[in-house]
Every structure is written in C-alpha cells, then in structure tokens.
Amino acid sequence: MISLIGILAAVNIASRMGLQALPNIKPVTSIIIISVMIFGLSFGVKLTIVTTIVSNIFLGMGIWTFFQILAWIVICLLTQIVVDFYRKIKKEPHLIVMACFSFLMGYVFGLIVSLEQLMIGGPGLFLTYYTAGFVFDTLHAIGNFFFYLICAPILTKIFINEKQKFI
Amino acid sequence: MKKIINLLSKMDKTKRIVILFITISFVSIIGISCYRSINKNQPVEQDIVINDSYKDESINNDDSSQEEVKKDTEKKDPDQEKQVIEKENNSQTQKKTENKKQNNNDVKTSHSQEVNKKNETNKEENKEPQEKPDNQTKPPVVVDSIQIKVEGMGQTMMSGKLEIDENSTALSVLKTLASNNNVRILTSGFGSMTYVRGIGDLVEKEHGNGSGWMYKVNGTSPNIAAGGCSLKNGDSVVWYYVYSD
Numbered sequence: 001m002i003s004l005i006g007i008l009a010a011v012n013i014a015s016r017m018g019l020q021a022l023p024n025i026k027p028v029t030s031i032i033i034i035s036v037m038i039f040g041l042s043f044g045v046k047l048t049i050v051t052t053i054v055s056n057i058f059l060g061m062g063i064w065t066f067f068q069i070l071a072w073i074v075i076c077l078l079t080q081i082v083v084d085f086y087r088k089i090k091k092e093p094h095l096i097v098m099a100c101f102s103f104l105m106g107y108v109f110g111l112i113v114s115l116e117q118l119m120i121g122g123p124g125l126f127l128t129y130y131t132a133g134f135v136f137d138t139l140h141a142i143g144n145f146f147f148y149l150i151c152a153p154i155l156t157k158i159f160i161n162e163k164q165k166f167i
Numbered sequence: 168m169k170k171i172i173n174l175l176s177k178m179d180k181t182k183r184i185v186i187l188f189i190t191i192s193f194v195s196i197i198g199i200s201c202y203r204s205i206n207k208n209q210p211v212e213q214d215i216v217i218n219d220s221y222k223d224e225s226i227n228n229d230d231s232s233q234e235e236v237k238k239d240t241e242k243k244d245p246d247q248e249k250q251v252i253e254k255e256n257n258s259q260t261q262k263k264t265e266n267k268k269q270n271n272n273d274v275k276t277s278h279s280q281e282v283n284k285k286n287e288t289n290k291e292e293n294k295e296p297q298e299k300p301d302n303q304t305k306p307p308v309v310v311d312s313i314q315i316k317v318e319g320m321g322q323t324m325m326s327g328k329l330e331i332d333e334n335s336t337a338l339s340v341l342k343t344l345a346s347n348n349n350v351r352i353l354t355s356g357f358g359s360m361t362y363v364r365g366i367g368d369l370v371e372k373e374h375g376n377g378s379g380w381m382y383k384v385n386g387t388s389p390n391i392a393a394g395g396c397s398l399k400n401g402d403s404v405v406w407y408y409v410y411s412d
C-alpha cells in the first residue's frame with residue numbers, strides 16, 4: 001500500500017517537474033482522480049499530500065502549498081461522491097463522462113488556489129487573480145481531459161490485481 | 168441539524184475527516200479575509216483624527232498672528248514647547264489670551280481640554296508644564312505640508328494646504344480634506360487598492376461612459392493607485408473629474 005503511494009507519487013512528481021515549461025499542463029490531477037476511483041478516498045488524500053509537499057520542495061514552497069493540498073482534497077472528495085453514486089446505480093462510469101468530469105475539476109482547482117488572494121488583498125485581488133488565471137485554468141482542464149483519456153485504460157489494467165485486495 | 172449529524176455518522180471515517188477538514192479550512196479562510204478587510208478600514212480613520220489636529224497646528228504655523236490662534240486651539244505642551252523656544256512671544260500672547268480667554272472658550276466646541284485651559288489660564292505659567300505627561304508629545308517645529316485641490320466640472324470644489332506625515336498618500340489627504348469640508352466620498356475596495364468612485368455630487372460614469380476621478384501629483388499622473396502614492400513635502404495634488412459630454 002505504501003509502495004503504491006510511492007510509485008504513483010513518483011510518477012506525479014517526475015511529470016510535474018518534467019513538464020515545468022508547459023504552463024499548468026500536468027497529469028497530476030488525472031492520476032489523482034484515477035487513483036481515487038480505483039483505491040478510495042484515503043489513498044487519494046495521502047497521495048496528494050506526498051505529491052504536493054515533495055514537488056513543492058523542488059518547485060518552490062509557499063503559502064500556496066496549503067491551498068494546493070486543499071484543492072486536491074476537494075477534488076478527491078468530489079470524485080469519491082461520483083464513484084459512490086455510480087456504485088449505487090451499479091454501472092461502470094463511462095470513459096468520456098469521467099474525462100469531462102476531469103475537465104471540470106481543472107476549473108475547481110483554479111478557483112480554490114486563487115482563494116489565497118482573498119486572505120491577502122480582499123475580494124478585489126481575488127477577482128483579479130482569478131480572471132487573469134483563467135487562461136491557465138483552461139489549459140489545465142484541457143490537459144486533464146487528454147491525460148485522462150491516455151492514462152485511464154493503462155492504469156486500470158495495471159492495478160486491477162491490487163484492486164482486488166482493496167475492496 | 169439532526170439530518171446533518173445522521174449523515175455524518177453514517178459515513179465511514181475518512182470521509183468524515185475530509186469533510187470536516189474542508190469545512191473548517193473554508194470557514195477559516197473566509198473569516199480571516201473578513202477580519203483583515205474590517206481591520207484595514209480602521210487605521211484610515213485614525214489618520215483622519217490625527218490629521219485634524221495637525222491641520223489646526225498647520226494653520227497656526229501659516230499665519231503671523233498665530234500665537235493667539237494657538238491659544239484658541241488646543242493648548243497642548245507642544246505648543247508650550249514652541250513657546251519656550253520663542254519666549255518673547257509667549258509673554259505677549261499669554262497676556263492677549265488671558266484677555267481673549269472667554270472669546271476662545273465660546274468659539275471652541277466643548278472639549279475636556281477646555282476645562283484644562285480654563286484652569287491653565289487661571290494658574291501661572293509654571294504649572295502648565297505639569298500637563299506634559301497627559302498630552303501628546305509633538306513632532307518638530309518644521310512639518311511637511313502639501314497643497315491639494317479638488318476640481319469638479321469647471322470649478323474648484325475644495326482646496327487647501329494639509330499636513331502630511333510618512334504614511335500620507337494621495338488618497339489619505341483627499342479623505343482628510345473631504346472630512347474637513349464635510350464632503351462625502353464614495354470608494355470601493357480597500358487598502359492600497361481603493362478606487363474613488365465619487366466626491367461630493369460628482370460620481371463616476373454620470374457624464375459619459377469614461378467619466379470619473381483622476382489625480383495628478385506635481386502636474387503628472389503617477390500610474391499607481393491613489394492609496395499607494397506617497398507624498399513628499401511641497402507636493403501639490405490635484406484631483407480632477409474627467410467627462411466626455
């Protein structure tokens with residue numbers, strides 16, 4: 001279990017640092033969504049904490065670290081709600097539906113991370129930051145969409161054995 | 168309320184912890200931002216209070232017959248310290264003020280210091296220094312001052328000369344001038360990002376789409392917000408209303 005967290009966190013950190021040049025196009029959010037779907041909420045929370053802290057050691061630590069953790073935990077919670085909903089209906093979530101879901105999660109991430117400015121400068125600064133960052137949030141969402149389409153079949157096949165142990 | 172508690176108890180442990188964490192963090196974020204926005208408004212009011220007292224003394228400094236006026240306004244130890252420096256004026260003014268004592272007290276609004284003043288003028292000079300610990304200690308004789316003018320559509324609404332200190336900005340002197348002349352100012356935002364929407368009766372966007380208030384310092388427009396433009400001694404600030412019809 002810990003080794004699973006380690007492997008996925010390593011993939012996240014390496015991809016986040018490797019794709020530094022492209023603004024906000026990173027597979028981190030997609031991998032977190034997929035891992036919550038496979039392994040559950042607590043796994044996702046631990047994964048986000050490890051990923052955020054270690055990658056911010058390399059990329060720069062600040063007050064935004066806490067807000068990134070908060071944003072990804074919110075995303076984990078929302079995916080867990082969706083998974084529970086699909087379990088009640090006893091169907092499998094369709095690939096494209098989840099891809100659209102991860103598209104929306106990009107905007108949620110942007111919204112929560114810019115909440116930090118609400119503490120610093122008030123609603124004026126928050127609106128400025130959020131509207132200025134809208135382009136980045138769109139890039140994040142598009143990146144999420146395509147990374148989900150790429151990663152989901154691969155990761156579900158790889159971890160299907162582990163999934164048996166968890167449930 | 169009971170529904171929420173039932174929902175929370177039915178979920179498994181991790182979900183409960185996560186939901187609690189998220190709600191607590193959001194509540195604290197909103198609380199901190201409200202607290203800071205409320206507290207940022209208060210120091211500005213204190214500036215206005217301090218500036219009023221400085222303004223009284225600045226008007227005193229300008230005129231030649233000031234020592235009489237000095238006695239008219241609050242009789243604090245800083246004034247007395249200045250008088251110690253200029254001893255000749257002291258004796259003359261105190262005689263005059265003792266004569267004009269009752270006029271001064273009629274003119275001035277009721278302050279607790281009026282009572283002190285009556286007591287002071289009744290007592291001798293020697294006892295006046297005893298009040299030193301009570302009153303404010305005063306900055307030096309030379310104080311920075313600036314000229315400020317507010318021009319509406321074609322006419323000057325207010326103008327004057329004000330004292331400034333280290334924290335004065337183009338916005339704070341405008342607020343001081345407006346409070347001295349009982350003119351209302353509409354602003355939005357807070358802190359150094361405040362935007363002046365209207366002064367007195369002239370509000371933005373009422374005379375054309377691009378109408379509003381702008382300001383210049385020493386004849387040029389600094390490209391920063393009024394709350395962030397600090398002033399130096401001898402600056403002249405002009406707030407003017409632009410309109411397009």
